[in-house]
Amino acid sequence: MNFQSIAFLAFLALTAAVCLTAGRSSRRRGMLLLGAASAVFYLLAPRGAAGMLILLLGCGVTKWAAERIADTDRRHPALAAACVYHIAVLAVFKYTGFFTGGVLSMGWAPVGLSFFTFQQLWYLKEVYTGQYVPAREDSLVLYSFFFPTVTSGPILKPQAFFPQLWEGRFLHPEWADIAAGLYAICCGTMKKVLLADAFGVVVNNGWGRLGELSAPAAWLVVLGYTLQLYFDFSGYCDIAAGAARLLGLRLPVNFNSPYRSLSVGEFWKRWHITLTSFLRECLYIPLGGSRKGAARTYLNILVVFLVSGFWHGAGWTFLVWGALHGLAQAAERAWGPGRERLPVWIRWGLTFLFVNAAWVFFRAPNLSGAMELLGRAVAGGFAKPQEWLLAGLYGKEINAVEMLVPAVRSWTNILRVVILYGVGLLAALWPRNTVARMDTFRPTIWRGAVLVAGMVWSVLSFTGIATFIYSNF
Template sequence: MSFQSLSFFAFLAVTLGVCLTLRKKSAPSALMALELACLVFYLIGGGWKGLIVLAAGVAVTRAAALRLGPEAPNRRRTLVLACVWHVGVLLVFKYTGFLTGGALSVGWAPLGLSFFTFQQLWLLKELYTGQTALEPDAPLALYAFFFPTVTSGPILRPGAFFPQLKEERFLRPDWSDAAAGIYAICCGTIKKVLLADGFGAVVDNGWARLGDLSAPSAWLVILGYTLQLYFDFSGYCDIASGAARLLGLRLPLNFNSPYRSLSVGEFWKRWHITLTTFLRECVYFPLGGSRKGAGRTYWNILVIFLISGFWHGAGWTFLVWGALHGLGQVAERAWGSGRDRLPRALRWALTFLFVNLAWVFFRAPDLTAAGELLRAAVTGGLAVPQDWLLEGLFSKETGALRLLVPALTPWEDALRLLVLYGAGLAAALWPRNVQERMDTFRPTVRLGLGLGLLTLWCVLSFSGVTTFIYSNF
């Protein structure tokens, strides 16, 4: 079930109505109703086969959790076996084709399997180290299938999730929670429908005709994907955070204005924060972190970013993307404090350029195509972008404008690019992001009217909306 659909809003309304009503009478009944709603949500979107695979994983985690107590025998063996199960399932469904050179392939993978796997591994790790303790009847199904996060995260840290289920505000949101939740859902929908899918039209057109791209067109495609990916994923996280807030839960911050970063290292403290935190605590620190000398530190950094790339997709392009970010951080560490003495604007420009170029490999179908786009960006000539690059970009709105103001027809392409890229850059570089504003949000008439009109525009565009990019991972 897609977030950007009327069916999701109907599902959310029914779930809220049932769970919040039951909470007034019986907290356990409300919790069970929410768990059931999450399973129904996943069944609709992921099908019964995916549900069975993930439910088996939950059963493995629960069995392991009972044997990871501080006094339990063979704790390490239990941890290893449970982790092998989860990683093995992920490898079988998502990486069989890549690892066998295409000789074998499962042909499908459960929806949200990558996020589910890392979340289960995080829980097992915290149970083993004693950072988290669970009661025997802890709602592991809710943790695994929580509908705002099950398909595309953020990855829930168990030590931050389970305690909230005991708090008074769980399924008892106040008016400030309701206002902040609705605000975040509206902002996330606007990001996805008006910005991410707008950039997506330009990006898809460009990748479909790489050989026809001039240098300006190639840079529009490169920058367009940088902004598309951000608004797509951060828009999803805004909707997820808003839906959770309506249920009285708070999700972790997953994006903190990443394109304002002054270094690659800072970028990964701001981009997909929960993934970075998981990899740091569950991979980087166990490998030794930065405690065993510079050489070992550099190697550990490369390992976690190769894992990050491979987690995103089974292909050489993802591995190259991960390796680039790993090498970028190694280079920054080797450079040391000298880089910090560069002008702030130059550090931002270098970081933003690096991130843009690395995203080319993340989006490319193969390394050859990535090279072709980068070559066009340098040697493609200075011809202005042609009409086909903007095909599908606000086409209905442009047609209406053409009828209302015919004099603007010769300038419509330039206006579309100026509005889309100008709004996108301003929103991406704005100092305060949506999730930061949720904690201090106060509704006003002007803001309500503005968000209401933009959200209505989005709803009228739902039939042409694409799925969220990170639901593929």
């Protein structure tokens, strides 16, 4: 069930009403109903029944291992066995085609398997190190299938989830929580529908006719995907955070204005923060971190980002994308304090340019396509972008404006570009993001009117809206 649908909004409203009502009389009953709602949500996904069976088996393995980790004689074999199981299941469903050159392929994977796998591994690691001690009343199934996070995260540490189930606000949200939750849901929906998918129109048009792109058009495609991916994934996380807040739960921050970063290292402290935290705690530090000399540190960084790239997708383009980010961070460390003495605008510009260029490999169907787009961006000539690049962008809205104000017909293309990219850059670079505003949000008539108008526009645009990009990973 897509977040950007009337069906999801109805599901969320019904789930919140039932669970909050039940939670007033019995927290445990409300928790059971929330678990049931999360199961229904997952079952409605493509191949939901088969996927749920695979994930439930994974929950069973995790529970079995967690119980044996408490036994000091069996903790190492139990941890190893469970980790091997989870990684093997992920590899079979997601990477069989890659490792066999396409000879064999599963053809499908349980929805959210990549996020589920890392969350189970994080749970096991926290239990193994004693950072989290499981309680008898913990619901591993709810932790694994919680409907706002099951398909695309954020990846939850156990101590960021389970303690909240027994705190005062779970199923007993305050009015401020409800207002903040609705605010985040509206913002996330508008990010996805009005911005991410609008940029997606330009990006898809450009990738469909690479050989015809001029340099300005190529840069519109490159920058368009940079903004599309951000608004798509951060929009999902905003909706997830808002849905959880309606139930009295707080999700960890997953985005913190990443395109304001002054270095690639800072970018990864702001982008997909829970994934970065998982890789740092569960891979980088166990590999030795930065404790074994410069060469080993650079190698560890590279390994971490190769794993990050491969986790995102079974293809050479994702590995190149991961390698670029690993090498960039190694280069920044090698450069040292000298880089910090550069003017802020130069550091920001270098970082933003690098991130844009690296995203090309993330989006490209193959390496040759990525190199072709980058080549067009450098040597494609200075002709203005052709009209086909904007075909379908705000089509209904533009038709309505042209009917009301015929004089703007000759200016609609330039207006579409200026407004879309101007608003997109402003929103992406704004210092305070949606999650930061949730804790201080106070409803007013003006804010309510803007949010209602944006949601109405979004709902009217639901038809034909694509699914979230990260749900494919």
